[in-house]
Amino acid sequence: QTVVTQEPSLTVSPGGTVTLTCASSTGAVTSGYYPSWFQQKPGQPPRALLYNTDNKHSWTPARFSGSLLGGKAALTLSSVQPEDEAEYYCLLYSAGIYVFGTGTKVTVL
Amino acid sequence: QVQLQESGPGLVRPSETLSLTCTVSGGSINNYYWSWIRQPPGKGLEWIGYISYSGDPIYNPSLKSRVTISVDTSKNQFSLRLSSVTSADTAVYYCARGVTLSIWGQGTLVTVSS
Secondary structure, three states: OOOEEEOOEEEEOOOOOEEEEEEEOOEOOOHHHOOEEEEEOOOOOOEEEEEOOOEEOOOOOOOEEEEEEOOEEEEEEOOOOHHHOEEEEEEEEEOOEEEEEOOEEEEEO | OOEEEEEOOOEEOOOOOEEEEEEEEOOOOOOOEEEEEEEOOOOOOEEEEEEEOOEEEEEOOOOOOOEEEEEEOOOOEEEEEEOOOOHHHOEEEEEEEOOOOOOEOOOEEEEEOO
């Protein structure tokens, strides 16, 4: 089964920019993997941020953006705010099913 | 706005069947796909499967032999059944809308223990 890998942890300063990536064990991630991104804070359910690579939900702050970067799906957080500290998960469509990434813990420090 | 709420037993005995229901309020269950996801304590998310409002479920191959997802449009609900549970099935179970998982329920913790 496909394994989807993310950076275990990243640290960013307030106001800075950080890029999280999402890689598939099957090869380069393309738009056909329909990448989605989710934010989860402790004790809360995940919240959807992006779908189909770079589409924002109506509630998604403008500082969150999605792309394909070097064969991976990417989530970029710009002008990072303290409230962006959270765990972030990607989700890929592969071989007819969906697979979550391993998650990235983003610390704002 | 659309809201989802999971319900079901919080404790299930080993080898028995876990049964959960997700009630959709504020909107119709029709014309969407509906998904189940779980998260063991302190761990990451695992996709369980989804179903369309008309049926036709798709399951995670690692759970396929034990899982059933069904939908009841008359009650605006969809359900999850997981048979032959073990302690490895202890997790917070979430329901969500669509395959993009745009809206999530609050989740319900199911513990498998004797």
